[in-house]
Amino acid sequence: MTRQKLVDAALALPLFGVLLIMPPFVLVLVDATTILGIPAIVLYLFGAWALLIVAGRRLSRRLGRIADTGPDPAQPTTSPPVPDADR
Amino acid sequence: MLTADAVITIALGYVGLLFLLAFLSDRWTRRGSGWITNSPVVYTLSISVYCTSWTFYGAVGSAARNGLEFLTIYLGPTLVFLGWWYMLRKLVRIGHVHRISSIADLISSRYGKSNSLAVLVTVMAVVSTTPYIALQLRAVTSSFAVLSAGAETALGPGSLEGALWVAGGMALFTILFGTRNLDANEQHPGVVAAIAFEALIKLLALLLVGLFVVVSVGGTEQLFDNEAARALLSREDAFGGRWVALTALSAMAILCLPRQFQVTVVENVKESNLATAGWLFPAYLLLANLFVLPIALAGLTQLPPGSNPDMFVLTLPMAAGQEGLALLAFIGGFSSATSMVIVACIALSIMVSNHIVMPLVLRLPWLGLNRVGDIKTLVLSSRRFSIVLILGLGLGYYHYSGQNEALASMGLIAFAGVAQFFPSLFAGLYWRQASASGARLGLLGGVALWAWTLLLPSLATPGSLLATIVAEGPFGIATLKPQAFLGLDGLDPLVHAFVWSLTANVVLLVAGSLMSEPKPLERLQGTLFVDVFRNPEGNESRALVRTATIADLRVLSRRILGESAADRLFRDYAHRQGREDGEPVPDAPFIGHLERQIGGIVGAASARVMISEVVSGETISLAEIIRMVDETQQVIEYSQALEANSRQLERTAAQLRQANERLLRLDTEKDDFLSQVSHELRTPMTSIRSFADILINGGELTAEQTARFLRIIHDESIRLTGLLDEILDLSHLERGEVRWRMETIDPEEAVSRAIATCEGMASEAGVTVRRLRPAGPVVVRGDRDRISQVLINLLSNAIKYNDAEAPWVEIATASNGDLLTISVTDNGPGVGDVDPGRLFSKFARGSRQVAGGRSGLGLGLAISAEIARRLGGQLELARSGPDGSRFVFSLPLAGSDEAVA
Numbered sequence: 001m002t003r004q005k006l007v008d009a010a011l012a013l014p015l016f017g018v019l020l021i022m023p024p025f026v027l028v029l030v031d032a033t034t035i036l037g038i039p040a041i042v043l044y045l046f047g048a049w050a051l052l053i054v055a056g057r058r059l060s061r062r063l064g065r066i067a068d069t070g071p072d073p074a075q076p077t078t079s080p081p082v083p084d085a086d087r
Numbered sequence: 088m089l090t091a092d093a094v095i096t097i098a099l100g101y102v103g104l105l106f107l108l109a110f111l112s113d114r115w116t117r118r119g120s121g122w123i124t125n126s127p128v129v130y131t132l133s134i135s136v137y138c139t140s141w142t143f144y145g146a147v148g149s150a151a152r153n154g155l156e157f158l159t160i161y162l163g164p165t166l167v168f169l170g171w172w173y174m175l176r177k178l179v180r181i182g183h184v185h186r187i188s189s190i191a192d193l194i195s196s197r198y199g200k201s202n203s204l205a206v207l208v209t210v211m212a213v214v215s216t217t218p219y220i221a222l223q224l225r226a227v228t229s230s231f232a233v234l235s236a237g238a239e240t241a242l243g244p245g246s247l248e249g250a251l252w253v254a255g256g257m258a259l260f261t262i263l264f265g266t267r268n269l270d271a272n273e274q275h276p277g278v279v280a281a282i283a284f285e286a287l288i289k290l291l292a293l294l295l296v297g298l299f300v301v302v303s304v305g306g307t308e309q310l311f312d313n314e315a316a317r318a319l320l321s322r323e324d325a326f327g328g329r330w331v332a333l334t335a336l337s338a339m340a341i342l343c344l345p346r347q348f349q350v351t352v353v354e355n356v357k358e359s360n361l362a363t364a365g366w367l368f369p370a371y372l373l374l375a376n377l378f379v380l381p382i383a384l385a386g387l388t389q390l391p392p393g394s395n396p397d398m399f400v401l402t403l404p405m406a407a408g409q410e411g412l413a414l415l416a417f418i419g420g421f422s423s424a425t426s427m428v429i430v431a432c433i434a435l436s437i438m439v440s441n442h443i444v445m446p447l448v449l450r451l452p453w454l455g456l457n458r459v460g461d462i463k464t465l466v467l468s469s470r471r472f473s474i475v476l477i478l479g480l481g482l483g484y485y486h487y488s489g490q491n492e493a494l495a496s497m498g499l500i501a502f503a504g505v506a507q508f509f510p511s512l513f514a515g516l517y518w519r520q521a522s523a524s525g526a527r528l529g530l531l532g533g534v535a536l537w538a539w540t541l542l543l544p545s546l547a548t549p550g551s552l553l554a555t556i557v558a559e560g561p562f563g564i565a566t567l568k569p570q571a572f573l574g575l576d577g578l579d580p581l582v583h584a585f586v587w588s589l590t591a592n593v594v595l596l597v598a599g600s601l602m603s604e605p606k607p608l609e610r611l612q613g614t615l616f617v618d619v620f621r622n623p624e625g626n627e628s629r630a631l632v633r634t635a636t637i638a639d640l641r642v643l644s645r646r647i648l649g650e651s652a653a654d655r656l657f658r659d660y661a662h663r664q665g666r667e668d669g670e671p672v673p674d675a676p677f678i679g680h681l682e683r684q685i686g687g688i689v690g691a692a693s694a695r696v697m698i699s700e701v702v703s704g705e706t707i708s709l710a711e712i713i714r715m716v717d718e719t720q721q722v723i724e725y726s727q728a729l730e731a732n733s734r735q736l737e738r739t740a741a742q743l744r745q746a747n748e749r750l751l752r753l754d755t756e757k758d759d760f761l762s763q764v765s766h767e768l769r770t771p772m773t774s775i776r777s778f779a780d781i782l783i784n785g786g787e788l789t790a791e792q793t794a795r796f797l798r799i800i801h802d803e804s805i806r807l808t809g810l811l812d813e814i815l816d817l818s819h820l821e822r823g824e825v826r827w828r829m830e831t832i833d834p835e836e837a838v839s840r841a842i843a844t845c846e847g848m849a850s851e852a853g854v855t856v857r858r859l860r861p862a863g864p865v866v867v868r869g870d871r872d873r874i875s876q877v878l879i880n881l882l883s884n885a886i887k888y889n890d891a892e893a894p895w896v897e898i899a900t901a902s903n904g905d906l907l908t909i910s911v912t913d914n915g916p917g918v919g920d921v922d923p924g925r926l927f928s929k930f931a932r933g934s935r936q937v938a939g940g941r942s943g944l945g946l947g948l949a950i951s952a953e954i955a956r957r958l959g960g961q962l963e964l965a966r967s968g969p970d971g972s973r974f975v976f977s978l979p980l981a982g983s984d985e986a987v988a
Binding site: 007010011013014017018021022023026027030034036037038039041042045046049050052053056057060061063064 | 155158162165166167168169170171172173306307308309310311312316320321325326327330331334359362363365366369370373377380
């Protein structure tokens with residue numbers, strides 16, 4: 001994955017999380033059956049949570065690498081490149 | 088049964104352990120070991136100060152009352168931490184670059200170092216945190232009362248004496264490790280280590296109690312398969328407005344709660360620690376909540392009805408006679424309460440002392456402290472005083488609220504209160520135009536509505552004046568009723584307050600920012616904060632020009648940082664400036680650096696006031712601020728331009744590569760062509776030359792022989808000429824130098840002519856030529872002779888190479904509206920192994936030799952194809968195989984009007 005894609009994924013993941021735990025999607029499992037004696041909605045919420053954490057872990061590790069080594073946008077711009085020299 | 092004395096002894100022992108741990112960590116760090124401050128795990132554990140006793144006891148209580156709703160408090164922070172790259176990273180970077188000491192400092196610093204904003208935020212933070220501290224004290228005393236129930240003790244629930252002891256111990260700890268000395272970074276390794284340890288203890292306690300409950304009840308089936316569980320978990324309204332509002336509130340609170348800001352931003356040492364906290368903190372929250380539901384359900388089904396759900400964590404092990412586990416649970420709850428109180432006290436004391444006490448003291452001219460005196464000691468005393476003050480407030484609230492049940496809902500009310508900081512915080516990070524007036528208006532409006540719609544109803548005891556106001560509105564004005572403001576009725580009170588306060592907050596912030604003109608310093612700070620990743624430390628001195636005497640600066644910094652720290656700072660900076668004498672030049676970057684160092688201790692607003700006392704000629708260049716903004720813009724544009732450029736270059740390179748390949752192919756073809764031509768010319772030339780040699784040298788030749796040789800020479804010359812004609816013809820065609828005699832012709836006539844021409848050849852080879860004419864009366868535009876040439880070439884090829892037993896050739900015409908096709912089909916051997924793509928190029932010729940040894944020159948198809956192309960049609964091989972081949976020559980039909988003309 002390129003740097004830009006990683007950074008975009010870092011935004012997409014929490015948004016996806018919002019989608020998972022907010023109505024209307026969370027409503028699908030209310031009143032549903034139980035699995036192994038536990039209501040499906042409970043399993044769903046904790047499962048979605050765990051899934052987000054696992055995805056977050058993978059993403060954070062790669063983001064952590066580019067934050068440490070990648071080209072840092074925080075470089076000082078005291079002499080910014082000017083596209084056209086005659087301005 | 089545990090005696091009260093035993094519990095007290097154990098709790099004291101635990102506290103002693105914490106003191107020791109904090110002391111040792113402080114000492115290790117001071118001696119240069121960075122293990123505690125650098126560890127991402129310790130950092131993450133310290134963030135879990137979020138889980139207070141409100142989580143430890145309250146989450147179970149909430150689950151027992153409202154089902155799954157308790158999860159929202161942890162899902163919101165989960166989402167914020169998963170998105171750490173965007174908000175938290177920026178916050179932490181700003182915290183480092185601008186030496187931010189608290190959330191009040193951040194908001195004040197962002198909006199032009201305005202102290203009024205800092206005061207507003209501080210007051211609001213104290214107001215919403217005080218009940219929260221009271222809540223923690225209550226949790227400790229009530230859990231103690233439950234644990235030592237029956238034992239003779241004065242420390243019953245709500246007892247002031249017990250709370251006083253607890254508060255006193257916490258104050259001591261906080262003062263010892265929170266205000267040990269002044270650090271420009273406001274980092275407290277001892278405190279962080281202690282709360283990280285407490286985080287582990289409370290998690291362990293919750294997990295063990297949970298496991299015990301699940302095992303002792305006999306598995307999850309028993310827990311969930313009963314009426315109580317079903318009624319609790321299948322509530323239709325579980326995922327309505329409250330679900331959304333609570334998730335949003337907790338997401339804001341994790342950023343805005345003073346204690347969270349303290350551990351996440353201020354105590355952060357390394358930005359990269361966020362990469363771990365980004366997933367580990369959500370994982371901690373998940374683990375802490377794993378057994379909340381089982382504990383709640385077990386409490387509801389196992390314990391006698393009417394038991395307090397807030398104490399299930401404690402009462403369940405006790406009911407089962409597990410005193411050790413109950414004691415661990417008590418210690419866990421104690422841990423969560425103490426760590427919250429300690430961190431909240433540190434955060435609030437920094438805010439109160441920096442933004443309320445210090446500005447007051449500095450502005451009282453008769454104290455004269457703005458010019459002389461030891462500020463460092465003053466700051467430390469005011470911190471200690473603030474800690475005692477805040478704990479005293481919490482204790483007072485605890486005492487006077489008595490058994491008021493409203494205390495339990497205080498957690499959410501505090502969340503909604505600190506959430507009022509969020510709009511200003513968020514706008515401050517991402518919107519350059521957000522101004523101090525807007526932030527002030529938004530905060531005031533949001534806080535006012537929060538107090539009216541949420542705080543006030545919570546304080547109303549039945550029968551009081553407040554209760555009347557809640558029920559009927561002030562002075563009976565129904566439209567102002569706190570829980571149905573302006574007629575917005577039918578919402579849950581919390582959702583109602585959430586919607587009103589934050590809407591007002593955001594609207595006022597935006598409107599205020601759009602309508603006010605920000606001061607130059609606001610603009611500068613806005614640029615520095617929003618573009619913090621492009622404006623490293625010290626970049627502000629580009630726009631902020633000022634000067635001072637080095638002596639004044641030295642006096643000031645000695646008063647605040649202490650003599651040795653100030654002298655070290657001056658020496659280091661002089662070294663950085665490359666000056667040997669240890670005396671830095673008091674230029675704008677140095678003054679900025681100094682102001683930041685001072686701001687890390689007393690807050691940006693106070694630092695500015697102090698620095699302003701000694702600097703002169705301060706100007707803020709608006710043009711430079713605009714340039715800084717522009718540069719950011721320019722860099723973005725430049726990189727976009729670069730990207731576009733490189734894309735274009737790539738495209739051009741691809742085109743060039745293709746062109747080069749085409750050229751190489753053409754070059755090869757040209758070479759092939761030349762060698763073929765030489766070869767074709769050489770064969771007749773050789774025979775002509777050898778026969779000519781014989782004729783010149785040979786004497787003994789009969790007249791018959793001579794005549795035969797001469798005929799051969801003649802024939803070969805004709806062939807040579809024909810070949811040269813064809814080459815010339817093709818070359819003319821390719822270069823478009825042929826003059827075309829375009830006319831409207833009947834294609835059938837051209838076909839007839841071609842067949843007539845080839846008749847002799849066909850009968851000689853024994854080939855039957857058949858003709859089908861389904862095309863009907865159509866006309867085409869073209870050169871009569873050239874069309875015939877193509878047809879003759881196709882026919883003669885078909886005849887010449889046909890070695891079938893009963894050879895035949897079929898020529899057929901057809902039209903399909905705007906295209907005439909003439910197909911020539913034979914039952915010969917096909918074109919064989921010639922690449923179809925190269926069939927129509929020069930000298931492409933089947934390797935098979937014709938029976939009579941006569942092979943074509945190989946230019947015929949190339950010429951025919953070229954003619955077809957020039958006439959707007961094409962020549963293609965439609966079919967080829969061992970049982971014959973078919974060539975199709977297509978030409979555009981002439982339009983009917985043209986045909987008439």
